[in-house]
């Protein structure tokens with residue numbers, strides 16, 4: 595029986611000022627999957643997530659979320675960790691929460707309250723400009739997970755968050771999504787999140803170089819981190835050789 599794909603990417607490319615940032619990405623993610631998007635700085639992870647979320651304008655190819663390809667329809671299905679750059683520094687947390695509940699019909703204020711209590715980052719009356727980096731990231735996580743979305747895209751969600759809290763969040767992350775929802779996480783602390791992941795997708799130099807189930811990787815007696823690093827090294831050698839032949 596064919597499983598249902600929640601995310602389907604066909605030949606997704608993205609260029610900026612004539613520069614290729616994503617090249618022909620093909621990826622299918624089945625419903626319910628938690629997938630790690632891995633790659634070094636500048637590989638294209640954020641651009642891919644922004645393309646899926648419909649925030650990055652000008653992505654080419656087919657981006658399908660639950661059979662919807664339109665940007666408006668996709669935005670309604672996808673909850674992406676927004677940087678909150680659109681809000682002024684003087685905005686109070688409570689105003690941002692109100693904005694979310696007005697803009698996203700699937701935003702649950704109750705769930706937001708549970709998340710913000712759990713992450714414990716201060717009062718609703720605090721202003722965005724007064725939050726520390728970690729506190730702001732906790733706010734972003736709470737806003738993102740408080741939607742009842744089909745897809746959650748968490749782009750380096752633990753940046754600036756202390757290691758104890760990081761572990762606490764990682765341990766509880768799955769419970770904040772519906773069983774059928776897809777969660778895609780990009781993070782540089784691979785060993786910390788690897789226990790959560792059903793699959794990994796690896797991006798290198800604008801290309802998707804691997805997409806594999808973590809169970810298969812572990813069956814080979816390899817850790818996710820070693821698998822990732824091994825693949826990265828392998829590709830570097832290949833590129834060097836192709837350059838030599840040019």
Ligand SMILES: Nc1ncnc2c1ncn2[C@@H]1O[C@H](COP(=O)(O)OP(=O)(O)OP(=O)(O)O)[C@@H](O)[C@H]1O
Nearest residue numbers: 610615633634635636637638639640641642750797
């Ligand atoms: N606004 C922009 N203008 C021009 N180039 C950009 C812009 N944003 C990203 N890029 C380029 O696109 C490429 C991919 O960037 P992207 O942010 O998607 O990488 P990433 O994998 O998320 O990196 P990191 O792990 O550092 O967050 C980089 O080479 C970067 O220089």
